[in-house]
Amino acid sequence: MSQAAIQNSSATTANAEFDVELRQVCKxxxxxxxxxxxxxxxxxxxxxxxxxxxxxxxxxxxxxxAGFDTPSAGEVLIQGRRMNAMPPYxxxxxxxxxxxxxFSHLTAWxxxxxxxxLQKHTKAEIQQRVDEALKLVKMDGFAKRFPAQLSGGQxxxxxLARALVNRPTVLLLDEPLxxxxxxxxxxxxxxxxxxxxxxALTFVMVTHDQxxxxxxxxxxxxxxxxxxxxxxxxxxxxxxxKTPFVADFIGDTNLFHGKIEGFYPTTLWVVTETGLKVKAxxxxxxxxxxxxxxxxxxxPETVQLSLTPCNDDRNCFEGRLQDVMYLGTHVHFQVQLxxxxxxxxMRSNSPTNLPSADTxxxxxxxxxxxxxxxx
Amino acid sequence: xxxxxxRPLSWPWLSLIAIGLFGFMYFPILVxxxxxxxxxxxxxxxxxxxxxxxxxxLNDSRILTALANSLIVAFFAVGIAAVVGTLMAVGLAxxxxxxxxxYQGTAYLPLIIPDIAIAVATLVFLAAIAIPVSxxxxxxxxxxxxxxxVVFCLSYVAIVVSTRINDLNPHLEEAALDLGATPTQxxxxxxxxxxxxxxxxxxxxxxxxxxxxFLIASFTAGGGxxxxxxxxxxxxxxxxxxxxxxxxxxxxxxxxxxxAIAEYLRYRSERKRFS
Numbered sequence: 317m318s319q320a321a322i323q324n325s326s327a328t329t330a331n332a333e334f335d336v337e338l339r340q341v342c343k344x345x346x347x348x349x350x351x352x353x354x355x356x357x358x359x360x361x362x363x364x365x366x367x368x369x370x371x372x373x374x375x376x377x378x379x380x381x382a383g384f385d386t387p388s389a390g391e392v393l394i395q396g397r398r399m400n401a402m403p404p405y406x407x408x409x410x411x412x413x414x415x416x417x418x419f420s421h422l423t424a425w426x427x428x429x430x431x432x433x434l435q436k437h438t439k440a441e442i443q444q445r446v447d448e449a450l451k452l453v454k455m456d457g458f459a460k461r462f463p464a465q466l467s468g469g470q471x472x473x474x475x476l477a478r479a480l481v482n483r484p485t486v487l488l489l490d491e492p493l494x495x496x497x498x499x500x501x502x503x504x505x506x507x508x509x510x511x512x513x514x515x516a517l518t519f520v521m522v523t524h525d526q527x528x529x530x531x532x533x534x535x536x537x538x539x540x541x542x543x544x545x546x547x548x549x550x551x552x553x554x555x556x557x558k559t560p561f562v563a564d565f566i567g568d569t570n571l572f573h574g575k576i577e578g579f580y581p582t583t584l585w586v587v588t589e590t591g592l593k594v595k596a597x598x599x600x601x602x603x604x605x606x607x608x609x610x611x612x613x614x615x616p617e618t619v620q621l622s623l624t625p626c627n628d629d630r631n632c633f634e635g636r637l638q639d640v641m642y643l644g645t646h647v648h649f650q651v652q653l654x655x656x657x658x659x660x661x662m663r664s665n666s667p668t669n670l671p672s673a674d675t676x677x678x679x680x681x682x683x684x685x686x687x688x689x690x691x
Numbered sequence: 692x693x694x695x696x697x698r699p700l701s702w703p704w705l706s707l708i709a710i711g712l713f714g715f716m717y718f719p720i721l722v723x724x725x726x727x728x729x730x731x732x733x734x735x736x737x738x739x740x741x742x743x744x745x746x747x748x749l750n751d752s753r754i755l756t757a758l759a760n761s762l763i764v765a766f767f768a769v770g771i772a773a774v775v776g777t778l779m780a781v782g783l784a785x786x787x788x789x790x791x792x793x794y795q796g797t798a799y800l801p802l803i804i805p806d807i808a809i810a811v812a813t814l815v816f817l818a819a820i821a822i823p824v825s826x827x828x829x830x831x832x833x834x835x836x837x838x839x840x841v842v843f844c845l846s847y848v849a850i851v852v853s854t855r856i857n858d859l860n861p862h863l864e865e866a867a868l869d870l871g872a873t874p875t876q877x878x879x880x881x882x883x884x885x886x887x888x889x890x891x892x893x894x895x896x897x898x899x900x901x902x903x904x905f906l907i908a909s910f911t912a913g914g915g916x917x918x919x920x921x922x923x924x925x926x927x928x929x930x931x932x933x934x935x936x937x938x939x940x941x942x943x944x945x946x947x948x949x950x951a952i953a954e955y956l957r958y959r960s961e962r963k964r965f966s
Contacts, residue, residue, distance in 0.1 A: 384865050404868040417866035421884040430880075431870035482870065 335360045335518040341390035350376045352542035363519045365529040368539035374522045383407045410479035414491040416471045418463040424474045425459035431482040449481035469500045489521040538562045560689050563613035572612040590655040595683035610688045616662035618685035622678045632680040727936035744937035757922035765901040768840035776848030784856040801846040810910035813839045831913030839911045844897035851893030
């Protein structure tokens with residue numbers, strides 16, 4: 317049904333490379349704006365993640381694409397066709413729910429066959445495609461089981477097969493691995509990545525797990541309070557965050573609020589609220605900052621610790637070591653600067669001859685590792 | 692450490708209490724069953740074993756008519772309540788509409804209102820409004836008993852079904868819509884089968900209660916449309932006859948049988964799904 321619907325499409329002016337496009341989409345629930353003007357284009361064949369804290373509107377955004385909710389304003393386009401008023405059963409997308417939402421009165425096989433049976437395919441074709449889909453998710457040995465007889469990971473696979481068997485244009489995943497334990501989650505991450513590669517489908521995943529988003533996605537949209545803060549590749553999201561929220565939400569970082577005191581082509585001089593004079597990097601070419609308040613972001617792994625003051629042009633401040641946390645592969649140090657700021661430092665080497673709480677310790681980082689973000 | 696929940700029972704007085712309680716509950720029924728085989732017109736001494744009271748009530752056309760009336764009432768009242776009650780529970784659980792709070796508050800009232808109040812209210816309503824307004828078209832009959840029974844059957848079905856709905860995954864229908872089902876198909880092929888065990892057990896409960904009801908039926912039934920409890924009551928005023936004992940034993944066994952079947956069906960479906 318979806319195939320036929322797509323063909324007689326009333327083509328809007330749309331970018332052909334996008335499978336899903338949201339234009340200035342807003343969603344209100346009971347006078348509360350959950351999504352505030354989201355603009356995004358999801359490319360064909362891309363693994364796209366919407367990442368954000370709970371309550372940021374990411375699941376609502378996914379539901380707007382799936383058609384369970386309709387936008388209060390703006391446009392939703394799938395393959396260039398306006399979908400605003402299209403009910404979910406006519407959209408060429410399928411969803412994997414966080415809670416799986418398997419039909420408990422049907423076996424795994426019947427669950428997967430549900431969509432195909434509604435589309436009135438021949439028995440032989442249904443049989444073949446369902447078997448294929450179950451094999452794809454390695455559940456071919458469990459076809460006759462009921463959902464309650466399957467483990468969480470197995471139910472997850474059936475839910476995936478049930479969505480994929482309909483050959484949707486876009487596969488929507490709502491926190492697909494959220495209910496699995498850590499080890500299983502890692503396993504399924506690999507399998508999701510493999511499936512995406514094999515099927516060359518457009519995947520849109522909603523998650524609050526930054527690690528999951530970073531390792532699976534081609535591009536990530538970071539969402540906060542109903543707006544998209546940044547859409548970028550995982551590397552750029554981590555290394556070039558555009559807003560203080562993104563810098564803070566993705567990975568660990570140290571943030572300083574401050575004012576620009578001066579600038580030179582590539583370096584900014586910033587005085588923080590606590591009085592530290594810090595050299596920082598301009599955020600982006602073409603987006604040069606010259607004055608005003610900024611937030612500085614310094615990743616803990618870029619900070620060096622030493623017992624003597626450094627004599628190069630790096631940012632260097634004196635402090636006292638307050639806390640050491642051993643985390644297996646690396647160590648977290650909490651340093652209280654003389655200015656009153658607390659700084660987290662991450663080193664991979666395990667600590668030897670640590671200074672006591674009253675000997676001076678020096679933290680330093682280069683201007684290149686200190687990102688200035690406009691407020 | 693021993694688990695306290697599974698230790699062997701070691702207090703003899705506890706089993707004495709248990710035996711006493713079971714005796715209190717079921718001894719009268721045993722006595723009743725015993726006298727239904729007594730070859731004597733009066734429930735006094737044992738005069739030998741007989742089937743004749745069973746044969747007697749099976750040949751009693753008034754009892755059979757009353758039994759048929761009871762079954763007709765229960766069948767139609769439960770049938771109507773099953774459809775309306777299920778839709779009511781689904782509507783209350785899944786949709787928002789103005790006045791929902793009020794609806795929710797009053798939907799289960801018939802479970803709390805005393806039967807006698809429902810009985811009197813229904814009779815007054817029928818006599819003062821329905822019969823005059825319809826110009827005599829509506830008369831006290833089996834039909835009026837059915838409509839009065841629908842009132843409480845509806846609440847029982849709705850309450851059992853709504854408990855089950857609240858346990859269901861709220862995304863089930865969305866999953867069905869997502870896979871290409873229209874809202875009607877989603878209801879018929881997903882929600883209804885998921886709710887079926889609850890609908891069946893709600894219906895069984897309502898069926899037994901309807902079969903059992905004396906009060907409401909005796910207020911709303913017309914002449915010649917006695918239900919079984921009404922017929923039994925009218926006979927018992929002139930002394931307990933052994934054929935009534937026999938009838939009671941058959942009733943107990945058949946409702947027990949009905950429940951055994953329902954339990955078996957439920958057990959089979961649960962084992963299939965929740966083992």
